[in-house]
Amino acid sequence: MTEGDGEFALPSDVDAVRDALVAWYEDGHRDFPWRRTDDPYAILVSEVMSQQTQLSRVEDAYHAFLERWPTTTDLAAADRADVVGFWSANSLGYNNRAKYLHEAAQQVESEYEGEFPETPDELSELMGVGPYTANAVASFAFDNGDAVVDTNVKRVLYRAFAEIRNADDPDYETVANALMPAGESRIWNNTIMELGGVACGKKPRCDEASCPWREWCHAYQTGDFTAPDVPTQPSFEGSRRQFRGRIVRLLGEHDEMELDTLGHRIRVDYTPDGEHGREWLRELLSDLAEDELAEVDEAGDVPIARLQK
The missing domain is CATH 1.10.1670.10 (Helix-hairpin-Helix base-excision DNA repair enzymes (C-terminal))
Structure with a gap:
């Protein structure tokens, strides 16, 4: 030493x-497809998709996403509800990642004239891009990272x-x-x-x-192979994250739904006044509203849920 x-x-x-x-x-x-490219947009997509998501699920979604929105120009011009709907349908984790990716593409187009910044510090200015992701994109796209x-x-x-x-x-x-x-x-x-x-x-x-x-x-x-504790991902099945994903998927398909109709569609044991009823559903919708993904229209006789545009 x-x-x-x-x-x-x-x-x-x-x-x-x-x-x-x-x-x-x-x-x-x-051999992963994102290892065969130095396109910063494609690499950013792969990095965001891979956050706490098994790589076996990422690869097909990665190809499908880039086929649908092959450039930042295409993604920036897309309807955010479509992007979020794709994310949810492919079980890619928290839907706000799709929202941030969409906004990052709009930043590249509007603030950088369609050209990606190349350093970790500059990349960190993009929406939803933290230090790890910024450094990964700088490394794999530009050979310019730590x-x-x-x-x-x-x-x-x-x-x-x-x-x-x-x-x-x-x-x-x-x-x-x-x-x-x-x-x-x-x-x-x-x-x-x-x-x-x-x-x-x-x-x-x-x-x-x-x-x-x-x-x-x-x-x-x-012979001592101990290692730092690895945080475990909370179970997806039955989680609030799973039900938020179902809400986004249904509202993407139906544009808008009455609250009780939505509740019955996302959960078989939904009862308006029960443990998993209107109050529980409104909490999920409130979470989505904070992420600017969904909203509840209280103007009529019956509250209506819809995706934010």
Whole structure:
């Protein structure tokens, strides 16, 4: 080990560590369509879709979304209800992600003359684009990012380096950026994320996946494969998120619906005055209203729910 900044020291043969990992990646990584493009729009779509959504569900939706709205120009001009409806129909998670993606496309068109900003700081100005997504788009589209640190990367670093494991408050970003070869964020981030997804999962597959870091890995040498706790995604079945998605889908199909009619359509045990009745339904609609996705018209004798335009 050599001395580095702070408490972390790079391996003395850090070039060999890097080269081994990149060679492993190039020898046979998983082939996702967003890894075959440097189009920032397509990469942003893939990143937003992949947030807490299984990649097996993302790939088909990714192709269908880009076939329907192939450019930011197309997406910016789309009816937001159509975009949100697509999101819900494909079970892609929180519907406000679709709304933010739609608004980000409008920003690119109106504020950047159709050209994506290229740095993480500039990309963070787009609606709904946080630091992680901004850095991912900068890396994979423009080779212009810092090291990406997601759950998989944290797991790799925690197991590989004793300094991370033994720290009270591990500085994953510093370690990840120290390891990344300068100016090579595209290949490096794809590579280390692949390692975490294929070889260094919750149940490690070091030998089976021919992990290139076995020689340097603290966990492999000691047999201790503990890793940071990984937050679990709340169950989707029966969740408020599931019912909000059903509301958006139905209102997209029917334009507007009376509240009780909507309630009976989204839940078989809906009873207006019951536990899952009008009050429960109004709470769901209130959530959607806060996200500017739905509204309730109280002007007539019977309240009417519809999507916001």
